[in-house]
Amino acid sequence: MxxxxxxxxxxxxxxxxxxxxxxxxxxxxxxxxxxxxxxxxxxxxxxxxxxxxxxxxxxxxxxxxxxxxxxxxxxxxxxxxxxxxxxAEQLWRIPxxxxxxxxxxxxxxxxxxxxxxxxxxxxxxxxxxxxxxxxxxxxxxxxxxxxxxxxxxxxxxxxxxxxxxxxxxxxxxxxxxxxxxxxxxxxxxxxxxxxxxxxxxxxxxxxxxxxxxxxxxxxxxxxxxxxxxxxGRMGRTLATDGLREVLLRQLDSPHWDEVGERCLACANCTLVCPTCFCSSVEDVSDLDGSHAERWRRWDSCFNPGFSHIHGGEVRNSTGARYRQWLTHKLATWHDQFGTSGCVGCGRCVTWCPVGIDLTAEAARLREREDSA
Amino acid sequence: MAAATERACGTSPLLPHAWRVAEAWRETGDVVTLALEPAAGDGACDWQPGQFNMLYAFGVGEVPISVSGGTSRRLLHTIREVGPVTRALGALAPGSIVGLRGPFGTAWPLREARGRDLVIAAGGIGLAPLRALIDTVCRERDAFGQVAVLYGTRSPADQLYGPDLDRWRRAGLQVEMTVDHADVDWRGPVGVVTSLVRRVRSDGQRTTAFLCGPEIMMRFMARELEQAGVADSHVWVSLERNMQCATGHCGHCQLGPVFVCADGPVFAWQHVRRLLTVRAL
Amino acid sequence: MKSLEELIGEHPLLAGFAPAHLALVAGCGSNTHYGPGEFLCRAGQPAQHFFLIRRGTVALELEIPGRGPFRFSTVTAGDVVGWSWLIPPYEWQFDARVLEDVSAIRFDGACLRGKCDADPALGYALMKAFAGVLVKRFMETRLQLIDVYGRRD
Incomplete structure (x- = not known):
């Protein structure tokens, strides 16, 4: 030391x-x-x-x-x-x-x-x-x-x-x-x-x-x-005690659609989030077809097409996409990686154009469960 | 990276490797099977039934396709033409090159089912990921009790693998087929695939089930099997989600806590049944 | 040779019925055989019977003018044909055409309804058994409606 x-x-x-x-x-x-x-x-x-x-x-x-x-x-x-x-990152380029x-x-x-x-x-x-x-x-x-x-x-x-x-x-x-x-x-x-x-x-x-x-x-x-x-001067607080379990019990809550009414699905929260890691690959070829490239780009679970399978979107509403983001960040991240996916930086709250506040939504879901 | 040296089909899980279309044939109006062989002499892919490869059509894109049979140096992939990439793959002539990454994902846990009765139920293109499993069962027929293959399609013209179905019957499997819609010339059963469960002769308590098909079909099939006494820990399903990286890093195929590409596609029904009943999860 | 009572007791529809009830039901039944192309019933005709299929295959069809018969289901050993005998106006809603030689037990609907009226416990048991058949048909029809294998592009 x-x-x-x-x-x-x-x-x-x-x-x-x-x-x-x-x-x-x-x-x-x-x-x-x-x-x-x-x-x-x-x-x-x-x-x-x-x-x-x-x-x-x-x-x-x-x-x-x-x-x-x-x-x-x-x-x-x-x-x-x-x-x-x-x-954006090129993964490979092939002739x-x-x-x-x-x-x-x-x-x-x-x-x-x-x-x-x-x-x-x-x-x-x-x-x-x-x-x-x-x-x-x-x-x-x-x-x-x-x-x-x-x-x-x-x-x-x-x-x-x-x-x-x-x-x-x-x-x-x-x-x-x-x-x-x-x-x-x-x-x-x-x-x-x-x-x-x-x-x-x-x-x-x-x-x-x-x-x-x-x-x-x-x-x-x-x-x-x-x-x-x-x-002692934090602008927000998030009660994390049992939060994963609360959220996973609330997957069918009408609250997600209520947030979905406000959410613009603009993906700002996922882009500013320092832990969000979702990406897409894009396959392109040059005009004469002599080379092809694959690029990896940041993607967001709020984007249309993100959960596409033959027939359409699995998460076909903004409410479902918000639920995916919030429950992934605060609940299923623990199952996957042994930690929360949230570090409390507050970016998603600040940069949401309509001011949706993750800490408030999580608290609201807890309240809904308590009052149910 | 340690993982890179252990690759069966290439040096990196992100880089496609060249395989040549040795043969291509049409199974139905919109389903094609490609037989692929390594373009380089030392290429090989040590896959297990239930796993999938990412197939790349030059300049068009990449799709996950399960391995439906073959060997480590001759891979069969059965592809339904539903989008630009699958159509490009379906149009490839023998001699063409495809990019291949894999194998990825979990396999059907057949070893754990030895000594038990089997119900193998497929809907539509869902027979493809089960085909190699059924072939393995035929080769090791004595290791299992009663084996029933239940196969449902939309119409008789959509049935895959006609010669294989006959072969499986001759190998002592109970093969039952049904179609959702048929004209009166069709001599076989009409009705959804779940209606075939009541024809199965095996004992529910001793049965392991492997299901692959549209998610709704698997849900109802699992329910029907449970009513017939099959425990949900002995029902296995193969799920479909938007798989892009196939290594559990791009996030597209998430279903609650799981990455379908890496934690699946084969799951125990007891682990995913709750997730599949949440709307739009 | 098994008695009719034993035969119907082995059929999934009546599994778990009390022996006394089985005897009552058997009293309205008789063994019957049909060859390919024969009809167990035809739409629009009085529904006087129902059938427990023991062997063979039956197609359930509806004639669509200009299109011919539409086959919506096939039934086989262990299945039931006919619920119209139970519910007014006791009229068949579909054709049941034999595809492969059928051995079945045919029940007289009026006879059974009379026994059900006299013994509500039997009536309830039969109603539950037929509700199960109807629910299964209904679920399968819903699944067919979803057209799970259809193209979505």
Whole structure:
């Protein structure tokens, strides 16, 4: 166990540049089009200093904080899954030949990403997707390869957003295992620094190369207190006790169709969700028919055609599709992968255009059962 | 990846491998059987009855098709032409190349049924995933008690595998066929396939049943068998859902907690019966 | 040779009937045989009987003008032909045409109705037995209606 270091903003900038020099493509939060997204960054100057976000069901706004905090906001619509499980990926490309199909794997240029600013909820989500893609007799090794290559700089949250409920899901506000470095931002009128903790050997090695002073007991205690305090300020809560069983008993509830009346089946929730993993393959050929390709693209259980079998859709109503999404996320995910599929990041609540709130719907289903 | 080296039909579960159409013949108006042989000398596919392969028609797409017979180096796939990919596969002439991934999914648990009576019930194209199972039963006829094959189709013209049905009869199986609709020239039974259960001579308590056909048909068949004393733990069904990746990662074939492609397609009725009665699950 | 009472007691329709009831039912029955092409009943005619099929095959058909007979079901050993004897106006609703030599027990409907009226317990037992036959026919007809194997494109 190494002693946490105390970094300045300039030290953090050095850290990012050292990662870039080490061959990592650094990605982190950045301001784009009125939102905080994840994109390539060159250093601290690219981070959304002094900005925060205000979130509620169906609502996301940026505001000025009044200080220079670099991580003083919560998660936006993007998650790290776009780097580890790309939205569109070529699986193979083959030439047409009269005597054989000789599959060619796409050229592998494994990008080594350094993720700067991974929240506890998102770190948990990366772990969950790792289980999903590693699951079964034929695991998909590409996810694991990208994940193993990635360097993770986590951020312990010192503020909770309006749609956050990581404490309910046990994923935050402190980042759990899986990070290489975890930092807690201390920002006050008279100082701005980071208590940084190593979670891996390569994290510890990098920290050593940075050669920053050890954080003092007061700073460590301050950092811990800010994170602990954040745990009590969640905008949402989800009662997970027995939730799987409640939901599986409610498969025939009229409540699903009631949600279906409000839901637009726009698939936003599944696209912003850091654990949703559904995909489709698309087979295409070029115009002269000399080559064919297969692409894998993100899909959503809300999309028409998703559950198609000969004759039509199995899930033929929006209510049925919402039920699939919610019960998969909060109930059958446990059967499949031994965990919940929800990390409490709140994205599905924030980015639902009609403000459907997973925590409220789950609570309502529990109430309906209690009052039945 | 460890899984990659253990592939029977190729090096990666995601990459199709070349198989050649050795023979192709039409079973009925819209059903074709392809006999496939590896295009490369060392290709092989160690499948078991009940499992399926993903067949790829160049540039068109890929569909799951159960293996209906053959050997590891000569695979029979019976395909009903219902969409662009199945039509493209059905139009392939001998010598054509198809892409193949597999085998995937669970097999019929025939070993556990040794010493018992069998009811093997199929509806329509559902006989294809059972054909190889029935052939195995014929080869090991003495390992089983009474064996009844119940087969229902829409009309006499839709019946598959005529010569096989005769062969199974000669091997000592009770083969009963019925059609939903027939003109008066048809000499056989008319009625739904569930009506054949009352002709079965076996003892329900000693019976294992293997069902494949439209989901509704299997539901009613399972119910009929239960009334005849067959325990739901001894009824096995093969389910159809939208299978795309065949490895349990694309999410399309989910039915409640299961991935039909990887956890199935063959399931014990007792494990899925509740799921199948939830509307649009 | 088995008595009529024993024969009908072995038929699935009357399995579980009390011996006294079997005796009453047997009193209205007689063994009968039909050759291929013969009719057990014809639509529109008075329904005076029902049949327990012991052997052979019978097609249930309805003549459709311009199309000929439509065969909606075939029945065989262990099956029952006829419920019209039980329900007014006691008139056959379909044709029952023999496909393969039939041995059956034919029951006189008026005789049985008289015994049922006199012994409601027998009436209830028979009604339950026939309800089972009707429900099964009804379910099978529904399944045929769904046309589970039909193309959907």
């Amino acid at each position: 190494t002693v946490p270091s105390l970094l300045t903003t300039a030290d953090l900038d050095r850290l990012i540049r050292m990662l870039a020099d080490g061959g990592y493509t650094c990605v982190g939060p950045a301001l784009r089009d009125g939102a905080i997204v994840y994109d390539e960054i060159g250093g601290v100057a690219d981070l959304p200093a002094g900005w925060t976000d205000v979130q509620d069901a169906g609502r996301y706004r940026l505001e000025r904080r009044g200080d220079g905090a670099l991580f003083g906001y919560n998660v936006g619509a993007h998650s790290w899954k776009k780097y580890l499980f790309p939205p 047409r030949a009269t005597d054989t199909i000789r599959p060619l794997t796409p050229p592998q240029h494994p990008v080594r990403h350094a993720f700067i600013g991974v929240r506890g909820c998102d770190l948990a989500a990366i772990g969950i997707q790792g289980r999903v893609f590693g699951h079964g007799e034929h695991g998909d090794g590409r996810y694991a390869a990208r994940r193993d290559a990635a360097f993770v700089v986590a951020v312990n949250c010192t503020m909770a957003g309006g749609t956050c409920f990581c404490t309910s899901m046990g994923t935050g506000p402190a980042a759990g295992p899986g990070y290489d470095l975890a930092l807690t931002e201390l920002v006050d009128a008279d100082r701005h620094g980071f208590v940084v903790d190593a979670g891996s050997e390569r994290g510890a090695a990098l920290l050593e190369r940075l050669a920053c002073p050890a954080a003092g007991d007061a700073e460590i205690a301050d950092a811990r207190a800010r994170v602990d305090e954040t745990a």
